[in-house]
Amino acid sequence: MRKKIFLGHISARDLPFSFQSHYHWIISVYARKPGGVERLLLETQGYYAIPAPWTFAFHVDDDESPEPVEAHQIRVQVLDKDVLIADASEQFAIDWVASEVSVHNLVLVPRAI
Secondary structure, eight states, X not given: OOEEEEEEEEEOTTOSSOOOTTOEEEEEEEEEOXXXXXXXXXXXXEEOOOOSSEEEEEXXXXXXXXXXXXXXXXXXXXXXXXXXXXXXXXXXXXOSSOOSOEEEEEEOXXXXX
């Protein structure tokens, strides 16, 4: 079994508001198979007033990732109740053989304010 670390840096530099403690954060990692079918691999969520910039890390085993995989994607969503107020995503390929950490810089974009 091979392991990989996804390290994500989240920036809120483009947001015209500050985060509140009642905002619901969802950070997800998906694998996309050929044909566009996505499978959720990992997810964390909670209510946080996170100061930006912020960094997170996921540890993934290759047996959690369905084969074959076209790409992986990290998604960050920030909700105020049921309204998406900001999000970011990045799609990438994984080199399971390389030992270095997979680093991703995500910039949150405002949606509904």
